[in-house]
Amino acid sequence: xxxxxxxxxxxxxxxxxxxxxxxxxxxxxxxxxxxxxxxxxxxxxxxxxxxxxxxxxxxxxxxxxxxxxxxxxxxxxxxxxxxxxxxxxxxxxxxxxxxxxxxxxxxxxxxxxxxxxxxxxxxxxxxxxxxxxxxx
Amino acid sequence: xxxxxxxxxxxxxxxxxxxxxxxxxxxxxxxxxxxxxxxxxxxxxxxxxxxxxxxxxxxxxxxxxxxxxxxxxxxxxxxxxxxxxxxxxxxxxxxxxxxxxxxxxxxxxxxxxxxxxxxxxxxxxxxxxxxxxxxxxxxxxxxxxxxxxxxxxxxxxxxxxxxxxxxxxxxxxxxxxxxxxxxxxxxxxxxxxxxxxxxxxxxxxxxxxxxxxxxxxxxxxxxxxxxxxxxxxxxxxxxxxxxxxxxxxxxxxxxxxxxxxxxxxxxxxxxxxxxxxxxxxxxxxxxxxxxxxxxxxxxxxxxxxxxxxxxxxxxxxxxxxxxxxxxxxxxxxxxxxxxxxxxxxxxxxxxxxxxxxxxxxxxxxxxxxxxxxxxxxxxxxxxxxxxxxxxxxxxxxxxxxxxxxxxxxxxxxxxxxxxxxxxxxxxxxxxxxxxxxxxxxxxxxxxxxxxxxxxxxxxxxxxxxxxxxxxxxxxxxxxxxxxxxxxxxxxxxxxxxxxxxxxxxxxxxxxxxxxxxxxxxxxxxxxxxxxxxxxxxxxxxxxxxxxxxxxxxxxxxxxxxxxxxxxxxxxxxxxxxxxxxxxx
Numbered sequence: 001x002x003x004x005x006x007x008x009x010x011x012x013x014x015x016x017x018x019x020x021x022x023x024x025x026x027x028x029x030x031x032x033x034x035x036x037x038x039x040x041x042x043x044x045x046x047x048x049x050x051x052x053x054x055x056x057x058x059x060x061x062x063x064x065x066x067x068x069x070x071x072x073x074x075x076x077x078x079x080x081x082x083x084x085x086x087x088x089x090x091x092x093x094x095x096x097x098x099x100x101x102x103x104x105x106x107x108x109x110x111x112x113x114x115x116x117x118x119x120x121x122x123x124x125x126x127x128x129x130x131x132x133x134x135x136x
Numbered sequence: 137x138x139x140x141x142x143x144x145x146x147x148x149x150x151x152x153x154x155x156x157x158x159x160x161x162x163x164x165x166x167x168x169x170x171x172x173x174x175x176x177x178x179x180x181x182x183x184x185x186x187x188x189x190x191x192x193x194x195x196x197x198x199x200x201x202x203x204x205x206x207x208x209x210x211x212x213x214x215x216x217x218x219x220x221x222x223x224x225x226x227x228x229x230x231x232x233x234x235x236x237x238x239x240x241x242x243x244x245x246x247x248x249x250x251x252x253x254x255x256x257x258x259x260x261x262x263x264x265x266x267x268x269x270x271x272x273x274x275x276x277x278x279x280x281x282x283x284x285x286x287x288x289x290x291x292x293x294x295x296x297x298x299x300x301x302x303x304x305x306x307x308x309x310x311x312x313x314x315x316x317x318x319x320x321x322x323x324x325x326x327x328x329x330x331x332x333x334x335x336x337x338x339x340x341x342x343x344x345x346x347x348x349x350x351x352x353x354x355x356x357x358x359x360x361x362x363x364x365x366x367x368x369x370x371x372x373x374x375x376x377x378x379x380x381x382x383x384x385x386x387x388x389x390x391x392x393x394x395x396x397x398x399x400x401x402x403x404x405x406x407x408x409x410x411x412x413x414x415x416x417x418x419x420x421x422x423x424x425x426x427x428x429x430x431x432x433x434x435x436x437x438x439x440x441x442x443x444x445x446x447x448x449x450x451x452x453x454x455x456x457x458x459x460x461x462x463x464x465x466x467x468x469x470x471x472x473x474x475x476x477x478x479x480x481x482x483x484x485x486x487x488x489x490x491x492x493x494x495x496x497x498x499x500x501x502x503x504x505x506x507x508x509x510x511x512x513x514x515x516x517x518x519x520x521x522x523x524x525x526x527x528x529x530x531x532x533x534x535x536x537x538x539x540x541x542x543x544x545x546x547x548x549x550x551x552x553x554x555x556x557x558x559x560x561x562x563x564x565x566x567x568x569x570x571x572x573x574x575x576x577x578x579x580x581x582x583x584x585x586x587x588x589x590x591x592x593x594x595x596x597x598x599x600x601x602x603x604x605x606x607x608x609x610x611x612x613x614x615x616x617x618x619x620x621x622x623x624x625x626x627x628x629x630x631x632x633x634x635x636x637x638x639x640x641x642x643x644x645x646x647x648x649x650x651x652x653x654x655x656x657x658x659x660x661x662x663x664x665x666x667x668x669x670x671x672x673x674x675x676x677x678x679x680x681x682x683x684x685x686x687x688x689x690x691x692x693x694x695x696x697x698x699x700x701x702x703x704x705x706x707x708x709x710x711x712x713x714x715x716x717x718x719x720x
Binding site (some may be wrong): 012013014015016017018019020022023024026027030036038040041042043044045064065066067069070071073074095097098099100114115116118119 | 276277278280281283288289290291292293296297326367368369370408409410496499500501533534535536609612613616617620629639640641642644645647650718719720
């Protein structure tokens with residue numbers, strides 16, 4: 001995996017209206033030389049479909065409206081069903097209460113970037129997540 | 137824009153002739169100047185002289201340099217009568233009423249909305265029982281983006297960040313036991329499309345209760361900036377159609393619901409998305425003018441529309457800038473209405489506004505600090521003379537506010553009103569050399585940015601061609617990096633940081649509301665008359681195509697039991713989808 005350019009699909013699951021976070025994070029990753037597939041609002045089904053078609057290593061989810069546990073679980077459950085939960089790494093960020101961080105990790109998210117996470121931390125999380133991917 | 141068409145700035149420049157009976161005479165100013173020069177020489181450190189003007193770096197700030205002190209010289213060219221005036225008289229710099237809060241306190245309108253209609257109903261009643269003086273209703277992500285709760289897009293998001301409501305039956309639950317003839321409601325529909333679809337459900341609920349529409353008091357947001365520029369979505373209708381729907385809504389509501397504010401020109405969400413208080417006001421003003429131009433084109437008198445235009449601002453941390461720009465905006469709006477639009481009705485010239493404290497300024501570390509931030513922002517809003525206020529809650533960087541946090545926000549408003557004494561004097565900061573100088577500067581800056589928008593071809597075009605998206609994008613990224621580098625200090629977050637805010641019990645909205653709402657929608661669809669639904673949707677389709685006023689038809693859709701999602705599908709089908717210019 002080391003020499004492959006990191007490719008990330010960035011999305012919000014469901015009709016999330018907030019997008020400052022996803023825009024800023026997408027810019028940070030692009031400036032770091034990663035390839036970003038900016039999907040905006042989408043369903044778990046379409047995110048996974050696009051991730052496979054675009055051959056990304058990571059799906060980054062932005063959530064600010066409090067629905068992260070349910071939408072996050074939908075995504076991970078579907079990925080497991082499709083057998084893609086190890087070939088893609090899942091990272092989530094946004095307005096996420098402290099107690100939900102562990103729940104999301106237990107669900108299968110590689111990491112959780114709560115609001116206020118620094119640029120350096122986001123880049124290292126994504127790089128590590130890319131390393132963790134086991135291609136099918 | 138044709139070359140002979142004058143810009144707003146040019147029109148104002150030609151028409152504003154002040155009598156120039158200066159507040160200070162020349163002799164007096166010469167003495168002040170002499171004294172100032174001497175003071176600088178004798179008392180001021182060279183370092184301070186060198187850094188005479190500094191730029192306060194604050195979240196969502198305007199980066200306007202500030203001098204170390206302001207003196208009569210800073211406002212030597214200001215005329216009290218022409219440029220400041222007494223409150224309740226032109227140019228309304230000091231406030232829209234002569235007695236301001238002595239006569240009528242600011243409406244204490246806390247946002248509310250989460251879960252299903254019954255959950256939100258309970259919170260509304262809780263706030264009203266604790267002294268809230270207005271309802272301020274937010275919708276969940278599916279409803280606001282116009283998807284029904286059974287749409288695949290909605291799965292997992294129902295009830296998040298607002299109240300879920302799909303059809304009129306949900307509205308009956310939402311307002312159960314609340315007297316809509318008495319309580320005023322701000323229905324935060326955000327978008328023109330959504331206002332067109334959702335607001336009629338409120339009207340039909342009133343109809344069913346036997347409350348006539350002329351008794352209803354409140355406002356709907358109905359703002360194109362929100363739909364086309366600010367919101368994150370997978371489907372947008374083209375800007376010109378969105379603008380038409382916005383104006384259709386205005387026309388219908390103005391004719392049929394006379395006490396209703398048919399638009400709140402949105403600055404808040406636009407600024408919070410990532411822009412300064414100056415750009416916020418410039419865009420909302422340009423937007424207001426675009427509406428007036430269109431309504432005049434449709435054959436209406438300017439006053440018929442303008443006397444119900446209202447604004448919605450974000451309140452940032454830079455206290456004096458916030459006060460100054462509210463004062464500046466009142467003066468500028470008066471001047472535009474008087475000199476550009478020749479309004480006759482005084483009410484048309486008043487910049488009436490609701491203000492919400494900034495959510496962007498709140499952080500998750502040491503969340504109780506946010507209560508202090510919000511309180512300062514709220515104080516600035518009151519010193520600036522707003523009509524209505526929402527104070528953000530300390531837990532908003534972590535979750536939807538808990539009941540306790542909502543109550544603290546309401547208490548913040550009540551403490552400002554009843555304990556601080558600031559409401560006893562009108563425009564208490566008026567006459568401050570600093571505040572008056574900054575007010576002048578803010579007005580200039582706002583007008584300059586209006587000019588930039590007009591150079592793009594006006595408000596609708598500046599959205600359609602991506603100019604405003606790029607402007608926001610550049611601001612937001614630069615600001616984010618400044619926060620990262622610690623140039624903009626946020627205590628507990630990037631300065632004096634002591635923890636991550638780990639031990640905090642966040643409010644959880646009732647997630648099981650999704651099942652409740654799905655069941656309710658299913659029953660609703662079984663019980664309605666399908667032929668009526670089809671007929672209403674078809675008539676809406678035709679109206680959209682033929683340029684008839686859409687709200688005439690969405691009201692019938694609401695009566696027939698059509699859902700939010702069904703009507704949005706008609707809009708998308710007729711208007712087609714617009715690809716928003718990319719910012720990357």
